[in-house]
Structure formats: structure tokens, C-alpha cells
Amino acid sequence: MLYHKLGKIPPKRHTVFKSEEGKFYYEQLFGTEGFHGFSSLLYHIHRPTQIKTVGEGRDVSPKAAVQKNITPRLVKGFHVKPQDDFLEGRTTLFFNNDLTIGVSAPKKSMTDYFYKNGNQDEMLFIHEGSGVLKTMLGSIEFEYGDYLIIPRGTIYQLHFNDENNRLMVLESNSPIETPSRYRNQFGQLLEHSPFCERDIKLPTYQEPIDEKGDFLVKVKKEGMLYDINYATHPFDVVGWDGYFFPYGFSIHDFEPITGRIHLPPPIHQTFEGHNFVVCSFVPRLYDYHPDSVPAPYNHSNIDSEEVLYYVDGDFMSRNHIEKGFFTLHPGGIPHGPHPGAMERSIGKKETGELAVMVDPFRPLQLTQEALDLEDETYVTSWLEEEDMKGIPPQIE
Numbered sequence: 488m489l490y491h492k493l494g495k496i497p498p499k500r501h502t503v504f505k506s507e508e509g510k511f512y513y514e515q516l517f518g519t520e521g522f523h524g525f526s527s528l529l530y531h532i533h534r535p536t537q538i539k540t541v542g543e544g545r546d547v548s549p550k551a552a553v554q555k556n557i558t559p560r561l562v563k564g565f566h567v568k569p570q571d572d573f574l575e576g577r578t579t580l581f582f583n584n585d586l587t588i589g590v591s592a593p594k595k596s597m598t599d600y601f602y603k604n605g606n607q608d609e610m611l612f613i614h615e616g617s618g619v620l621k622t623m624l625g626s627i628e629f630e631y632g633d634y635l636i637i638p639r640g641t642i643y644q645l646h647f648n649d650e651n652n653r654l655m656v657l658e659s660n661s662p663i664e665t666p667s668r669y670r671n672q673f674g675q676l677l678e679h680s681p682f683c684e685r686d687i688k689l690p691t692y693q694e695p696i697d698e699k700g701d702f703l704v705k706v707k708k709e710g711m712l713y714d715i716n717y718a719t720h721p722f723d724v725v726g727w728d729g730y731f732f733p734y735g736f737s738i739h740d741f742e743p744i745t746g747r748i749h750l751p752p753p754i755h756q757t758f759e760g761h762n763f764v765v766c767s768f769v770p771r772l773y774d775y776h777p778d779s780v781p782a783p784y785n786h787s788n789i790d791s792e793e794v795l796y797y798v799d800g801d802f803m804s805r806n807h808i809e810k811g812f813f814t815l816h817p818g819g820i821p822h823g824p825h826p827g828a829m830e831r832s833i834g835k836k837e838t839g840e841l842a843v844m845v846d847p848f849r850p851l852q853l854t855q856e857a858l859d860l861e862d863e864t865y866v867t868s869w870l871e872e873e874d875m876k877g878i879p880p881q882i883e
Contacts, residue, residue, distance in 0.1 A: 488525060488664075488674050489684060489734075493625050493692045494726025496530060504530060506725075517624075517640065517731055519662070525638075527729025529623065532697050533719035539701065540716045548710030549579040549587055551852040557817050561865035562857050564590045564796070565653065565811025571595045573645055574602060574705065574712075577656055580857040581794060581815060583849050585762040587658045588794055588813075589856075594650040601721050603642045605708035607658040610758065610765065611635040612738075612843055614798060614811065616652030620645060623721050624732045625690030632738045632798075632841075633688070636663050636758070641733055642704060642721045653811065655796050655843060661761030681742045682757075688735030696720040738798070738841065743771035748779050752844065762849055768842040770800070773835055782832035785823030791846045792818050800839040804828050806868065814865070818850060826871060 497504040504512045513534045518526025529535075562580055569592040570576035579589040596618070617630040622643040629635055637643060657663075669680035676683045698720040706713045736757075744754040755766035773781040782804050793816040802808050806825040816822040824832075 488730045489687065489689070490728070490730055491689055491732055492726070492728030493690065494530075494695075494724065496528070496726040496728050500528060506532075512725055517727075517729070519639075519731065525662075525729075525731040527624065527727050527731045529724050529727040531719075532695055532723040532725060533699070535717075535719070535721070535723075537718035538715060539718050540714075542714035542716075544708075544711035544713045546710060547707065547712045549582045549852075549854050551582075552855040552858050553853040556815075556851065556853055557820060559817070559820065559822060559866050560813075560815040560853070560857070561862045562813040562815070562860045563809075563811065563862065564655070564813050564860065565809070566860050567592055567856075569594050569650070569652075573597055578856050579854050580813060580860070581851040581853060583847055583851050585660055585847060585849060586760065586845075587656075588845055588851075589656050590811075591652075591654045591656050593645070593647065593652050593654070596646040597644040598646075600703040600705050601642050601644055603704055603706045604637070604639055604658065605706050606639055607660055607707070608639050608663040608760070609635075609637040610657040610659070610663055611637065612655040612657075612796070612798075614653040614655060616647055616649070616654070618645060618647040618652075620733065620735070621693065621722065622690065622733055623724050624727055626693045627688055627690055627733060627735045629688075629735055630737075634736045634738065634757070635733065636736070637733045638662070638731055643733070657765070657845065659760040659763070663758050663760050663765075666756045666759050666764075681744055681754075682736065682740055686736060686740040688737070690732055690734070693722065695725045696722045698723075738767045738769060738843070741767040741769050743769050745772050746774060747776045748774050749781060749783060750774075752783075752846070755844065763845060763847040766844040766846070768802075768840055768844065770837065770839045770841065772837050773832070780829060780833060781835055781838070782824045782829040785821055787819060787821040788816075788846070789819050791848045792816065792851050793822070794845045794847070794851070796843045796845070798841040798843060800841050802840045802842060803832050803835070803838050815851065815853075823869075825868060 512530040515529045573593040620627045758765040804824040
């Protein structure tokens, strides 16, 4: 992990720190694992503990319409209708005890409330739209193709530049980290990593807001959403330093690893959490063995599910795929290129595909929202034409 600091901080921790007017600044440890994990030290104009009211919580945990799934699925994520609010518009499609995967299509910025996920790290992938992620630790400008990694406990707002926004949303019950095999014992990304620290979008300083009043922070904790009113603005931080903060990374800065023959998906890994990995499929040169088959071979991952979110370009191993589609291939069931995809790939020199893949290591459940967006013909889309008698028409 990176060390970062912004604004004004005292020369020593846990010492008296005052403004030029002689007023005390209030120190806050923002950290994990009971003073043992990653942390940052923040300095507030006002005490960050001034709660006025705590509202009744409402249940926002995902509900399973399919608890045990063995069927390959295709879900049309872009068919989720845009809504004004980012939180209200969140639609969970798949989940298990480790993570949730879904989408949101917000039209308006978060201007009348703040949000904090109290026990899940979040990964927002910006499929369409641009704007600024504002947090208590600074601001990050975002655009098409950006991953935003927001650690649990971060108070934030999303400010969009217009109404056309599409986000893939992943919530993790464990920290979201860069792949351990690409880091040395000190946390530095190694020379063979497909990205490095220079590619990370760090928070930039934002002027502290010295305001008192009523400030609504919506806090999600253990599947419940609470309205908590504070007496001071959450973004009153004059400075901070440490290792625990949000950051951005563009999928366009992922440098693909290629080989003489086809390499498996782990080479595309970008992030990891407990019991799942996230991979980035980006434009790249194909394999260069004279007899190579660029399309992936059929495979059956016995111990993991595969969720592929299609972002842009022509995904060479699938037929009739559009941006915003999700495919789910359950663990243990073989899957591979659609009919004709392997043959089309032979002799090709490069691909322009762009996609995000999430591989959970425990089975996923599906929500009713996922079923409402499903194309039910996907399960039979690998059949040869002569075997299609009596089967409904395929995806068009």
C-alpha cells in the first residue's frame, strides 16, 4: 500500500495541534483491525462525533430469488432503468457471503446527503459518465474506465458532470487489495506487475468545510441503512496522513501480459479480496505461436464462479454480446467459446475487447432483479445448429 498525506498535520502524532487562531484541531484515527491494520490520522476542525439523531434502520440486504444455481446466465445490466439517486438506484444482481455485484445508473449527484458503507469495501467501475468522488480524505476525479476503490468507513459523495452515468458496483466484506503475487514483502508493486504506483489516482486536497447545522450521513451497516444527522460537516478535515484512503485506477492503464500461446485469466488479475478476484480484459496483441488458438479453451473451474461484465469492443469468445451485459458461469459447469468463435480467432493478431471479470470462490445467489433482466436463451447458445430443433430462438 501507498503512504499519502494531504493538508496540514502536526510534526508528531497525538500532540497538540491548533489553528492560527489558537483553536484546537481534533485528531481521528481512521483505521482497521483494532489499531493493527491499515490506518490514517485525520485532523478535524470540529469533533467528528457530534451526532444529533439516529433514524430507524431499513433493510437493504439483497434477497435471493435463486439460492442454488447451476445454470449459465446472461443478464442485461444496461436494461436497469436510470434513477435520480445513486443509492436508491443500486441494483444487486448476484451475491454470496463474501461480496455483492450489481449496477447503478444515477442521474443526479449526491448533494443533500453523504454516504458511508460501515462494513464493506466498495469498488465502483465507471462504465459511462464522469465527475468527482468527494470524500473526507480528499477528491478524486473519475471518468470512463476508472475503478474507484473506497475503503469501508469512508464518508463520500459522488458528483456527476451530467445525467448519463452507468456504474458497476461491487461490495466486499473483506478489504479490496492489489494482487499479493505482484507485491513484495513491503507492499510495493513488482516490476512484472501489469500496473504500478504511478498509475494510481490519489486523492487531492480539498478545502475543509467549516460549517455547523444538520448534515445527513446515510450509513450502511450489516445490511441495514441508517440516517444519522451530525452537527458538523464531515468534510472539515484540514489534513491527514497514512495508508488507508480511497483511490482510483483506470482500466486503460492496465498493461496486458501476453504470450506465445494462450495464457489463462489470472494474468488479467487487477484486485483481490477474501474468496474472489477481479480481472481486467483490455485491448492486447494475441498469441504469436504460428499455430496458436487465441480464443480461450473450454474450461471448468470446479471451485469458482465466473462473472464477466462486458464494457466495450468485440468480445472474441462470445456471440451476440453487448456492452452492459453480465454472464454468469457457475462453478463446475464447463464453458468456453461460442460456436464459431474459436475458428474466427485463428490468425487474428489483436483484440479490442474491454471487460471486467469477477471470480468468486463460493457459489453466487441471484436476485429477482437479475432474473427480470435475464435472457433465458443463453443456456442453450452453445448448441450446434443441427441440434437446435425444438429449442427457442437464440439471442438476437
